[in-house]
Amino acid sequence: MIDLKRIRAEPDLVKAGCAKKRIECDVDRILELDEGFRGLAPKIDELRSRQKQAGKEIPKASDERRAELLGEQKHIKTELKSLEAEMASIQEELQPLLLTVPNLPAAEVPDGADDNDNVELKTWGTPRVFGFTPRDHVDLGEAQGWLDVETAARIAGSRNYITMGELARLEHAVLRFALDMMIERDFSPAIVPVLVRPEPLWGTGYFPGGGDQIYQTDDRDDLYLVGTAEVPLTSIHAEKIMDVKDLPIKLVAQSTCYRREAGTYGKDTRGLYRVHQFQKVEQVVIDVADEAKSTKHHAAILQNAEDLLQAFELPYRVVNVCGGDLGAPQVQKFDVETWMPSREGYGETHSASKFHEYQARRLKMRYRDKEGKVHFCHTLNNTVAASSRILIALMENHQLEDGRIAVPEALRCYMGGAETIGKVLD
């Protein structure tokens, strides 16, 4: 959500932001409703003021005066009722509309319609040239007896996976490495619910708009399975006014993530790339409303992801996500894409988002500065490691000709010291 006052003051800027993001939003209707609201508000306030005044006088008044006042009060009451009804109908239309206004993209966000227009900022490492025909992660996993997609589908439907044995151990290793690395970098670990009420989803910007991708439990409970720990983590301090001394708050959590992947039929159907359930370690930063600080945090959480990939010896690139590929809540987003030989290209593994106060305003998450003034916080988040996609990269990039997988040094301490996993395949 952005400030209604800002929409009022700079409607053209807001419209330009919507256009850049390719998001439709009826800014003019919002302005119309706002005008109606502001016409009505003073009238209602004045009537209430008179009502309050009379309320104080009545107990002390003489009998005639009291009768006179009571008559007046009846009048005020009916008038108020109709004005309040009018006000309610305005709010009923205005509030949901406000929740659809996207955050304004930064000037540094490239123009563009979709991910083809994202701009590459840097690359690290060189995609490996294989001296043999490399296998993809599904072939490798199945041949090693580590990966069972068919059984997963029988148990849980399509787009699911089961890892077993050394691959399951590698998955745990990745997650533990990610968590430990972030704890070392002063992020506070948390274990959070992944089944949440609607408010955190509205607050973080997944509702409205992202509802298609979210599993709802059923009609008995108003509960939803989150697609990322960002949702509960960012919501921890909702509805609070924190002290500036307590900021920044840096959080890290591993969670299971659930995604419906509606509208992706036939896309990335093979293997682990697009699945309904996976494990992810997520980093969240909450700090003061300061653009320079937000930008610094943004760079830092991106660096955290890069450092992990470098430790895993995986080639990657960083892209500046263009307007049309940016979600409604983000000011700017850097995606990290890791080299995946079977795709003969880079695949998205991390997504570093900067929100300014968009989420905090929706979550009512504020802080008091040194002067005692209250402001909405700034929030940011990024993936540290999403297990399934990282596994693709690890298996495919580090495979040996004989079908074993080399374990990057950084992960060996979580793998009982193993330098490779798997048996020699025919």
Added chain:
RNA sequence: GGAGAGGUGGCAGAGUGGCUUAAUGCGCCAGAUUGCUAAUCUGGUGACCCCUUCGGGGGUCCGGGGGUUCAAAUCCCCCCUUCUCCGCCA
């Protein structure tokens, strides 16, 4: 799941229809004072919305929503939530 008790400002906590402008304490801020960062005293200290001639004026908010009333923190209904006991349970 059953029974009971709660939810009031940053925190604790009083308040059972109009004298509430939400007491009081703690915390916080400012000033005074003492050879010090401690103590004491004095004063100040909520969020949000609308209007403004920028001095200020008005309104809303006591978990959330609805209702009764001229008037609701206070009475009624629904929901959320916390705690205690019982039941079930990893």
